[in-house]
Amino acid sequence: MNEHAIIKIVNDVIAELLPKKEVAPTPNEIPIGISARHIHLQQEHVEQLFGKGATLSVKKMLAQPGQFAAHETLQVVGPKGSIQNVRVLGPARTFTQIEISHTDAIALGIQPPLRESGEIAGSASCILVGPRGSLILQEGVIIAQAHIHMAPADAQQLGVQNGQYVSVKVQGRRPITFEQVKIRVADHYHLEMHIDTDEANAGFIQQGETGTIITGKMAGEPYNNFVSPPIEINHKIITANDVSRYQGETVIVPKEARLTALAKEAVEKLEIELQFHEKG
Ligand SMILES: [Zn+2]
Known part of the structure; x- marks a missing residue:
């Protein structure tokens, strides 16, 4: 190989290594943060799971000011399975909330609703297991709305x-x-x-x-370009689990369907509209 060819190769390699010319971002480019499954705890639950007087300790600060990933992790247990080492985020909040993916929910065997953070009424249940204790959470598990x-x-x-x-x-x-x-x-x-x-x-x-x-x-306006199919539940006995995902939706059920007490409560709390209809 002659010297000229070598110089060309070296220059090509250097050009590859140099930073690419910066393209100015368009003004509406939004950086994306991917939330892995995580847990927010109220202080009372921090002590119940990590011991009396325990507080969350900072492992890494997050992009939102004041928020941090804690050193503390917990096991989340559902009827079908469990997930180890789920990160706790700090600081402690006024209520405990667990945000998982739909894939996690399938592994745990629970059906959390798609919700905005903080809206946990009637959401899914799980068990939390920590190094110094465990607790049954009646509600608080959600899949976070983007x-x-x-x-x-x-x-x-x-x-x-x-x-x-x-x-x-x-x-x-x-x-x-x-x-x-x-x-x-x-x-x-x-x-x-x-x-x-x-x-x-x-x-x-x-x-x-x-x-x-x-x-x-604007919030509350209907989408013109998105018509979702009607939601139907075809059980005769409808449980809270069946309806808990459908906050604010209309759900079609068989005419003879009966609701459990908890299902009735969830329907009311989540403002679900039930339509009883005759099987055709
Ligand atoms: Zn967020």
């Missing part, structure tokens, strides 16, 4: 408002569009879209990739 945290200045720049729903397109190797992504605006929020591991895996999305807001609608 959402975007942002400060008021971001909202203004993006032309969106708190509580609005938007669609977000992620143009990766397997392009995917998320619908019904809720905008959450607060002074202390750092611009970031939160999705869970199932959603990330569906679109081959990695931590720190970005998505683009493509449409918006």
